[in-house]
Amino acid sequence: MILVVIFGGNYKMTNSRGLNVVVEEVKNYLCFLAENGCTGFDCKKKSLETIECWGRDRAFIPETLEKIRADIGDCRCCKLSNSRKNIVFGAGSPKASLVFVGEGPGFEEDKTGEPFVGAAGKLLTKIIQAIKLAREQVYICNIIKCRPPGNRNPEPDEIKACFPFLERQIATLKPDFICALGTFAAQILLDTKEPISKLRGRFHDYKGIKLLPTYHPAYLLRSPDKKKDVWEDMKKLMNEMEK
Numbered sequence: 001m002i003l004v005v006i007f008g009g010n011y012k013m014t015n016s017r018g019l020n021v022v023v024e025e026v027k028n029y030l031c032f033l034a035e036n037g038c039t040g041f042d043c044k045k046k047s048l049e050t051i052e053c054w055g056r057d058r059a060f061i062p063e064t065l066e067k068i069r070a071d072i073g074d075c076r077c078c079k080l081s082n083s084r085k086n087i088v089f090g091a092g093s094p095k096a097s098l099v100f101v102g103e104g105p106g107f108e109e110d111k112t113g114e115p116f117v118g119a120a121g122k123l124l125t126k127i128i129q130a131i132k133l134a135r136e137q138v139y140i141c142n143i144i145k146c147r148p149p150g151n152r153n154p155e156p157d158e159i160k161a162c163f164p165f166l167e168r169q170i171a172t173l174k175p176d177f178i179c180a181l182g183t184f185a186a187q188i189l190l191d192t193k194e195p196i197s198k199l200r201g202r203f204h205d206y207k208g209i210k211l212l213p214t215y216h217p218a219y220l221l222r223s224p225d226k227k228k229d230v231w232e233d234m235k236k237l238m239n240e241m242e243k
Contacts, residue, residue: 063172065094068165072145077161080146086113090141090169097176098241099139100124101166102216103184104154110147115140120217124181127217127230131238139173141166143188159188170209177241178209182216200233203240212237 069089075081088105091114100116108118116124125135144154144162170178180186183196189206190199190213199213214233215226 063168065090065169065172068168068172072165075145075161078146078158080144080148080158083149084146085110087145088113088115088142088147089145090139091115092135092139093137094139094173096137096139096173098133098137098179098237099141099170099173099175099177100128100179100181101185101189102140102142102181104142104144105147106151106218107147115142116217119221123217123220127234130231131234131241139169139175141169143185154184159184163188170207175209177237178206178211179237180211180213182219185216186211186213200229201236203236210240212240 072087072089075087084105086105086109088109092099102116105115106118106120108121109115115121124140128135128138143166144158145165146158146162148154148158178189180189180199186196186199187193189211190204192199196213196215200215202212204211204213212233214230215223220227220230
C-alpha cells in the first residue's frame, strides 16, 4: 500500500510500488470532484502540476539491491509464502558484469536463504570457476524467490508476483551478460515458449543485455551427458566477455 499525506502543500510517500499509477489516479479523482462541484480542496493548475511531479521526482531516487529487498519484506504476494522457510533474494557482487538466473530455490536454499547452495549449487560453482571467475564476482538469483512445494515447477501466478522484483534487480545491477539456467529462466526472461534445447548455444537480447541460455545444473546432475553442451556454451560466454 502507498500512503499519501497532503497537508498545507506538503506530502509524504512510503513504498514506491505503483507510485506513478497512484499519482495519476489522485490527479484524475481531484479533477472529477472539482467538475462535479465539490469544494474544500485545492485543485488549481499549479497544485495539479505539483502532484504530477511526485512520480517524476521519486524516479530519480537511485534503486539499490537493499531497497528492493526491503520492498519485498515478508512478502505474501503469492501462495508460496505459506510453505517457505526463507525468501531467497540473491547473492554476489552488486557490481557483477555477469548474472546467473535460475528457476527457484530448492530445499537447501529454502533452509539457508541463499541461492544455489545444494548439489546443483556446487556444480554451478564449478561452472563459474571453469570460466575463470569466483561466485563472489558474479550475481546469482532466481525467477521466483520462494521454494515451490516438492520443488514443482513455478506456476503462472507465482511468476507474475515475483518477476517484477527480478526485473528491478537486473535493472539495478546493469550487467553486461545474463546466463539463464534452464527452461523457465530462459523462457520467462525472453518471453518465449521455445524449449531450452533450441534457445541454448547462442546469445539473445534482454533489454540490451546479452543473454545466453544453457541447461540448469540440476538437469546436468540427472543428465551428465549434457555437460559438454554447457561447456560449449560457457566457452562462448568467455569469448564474448573477453571482447
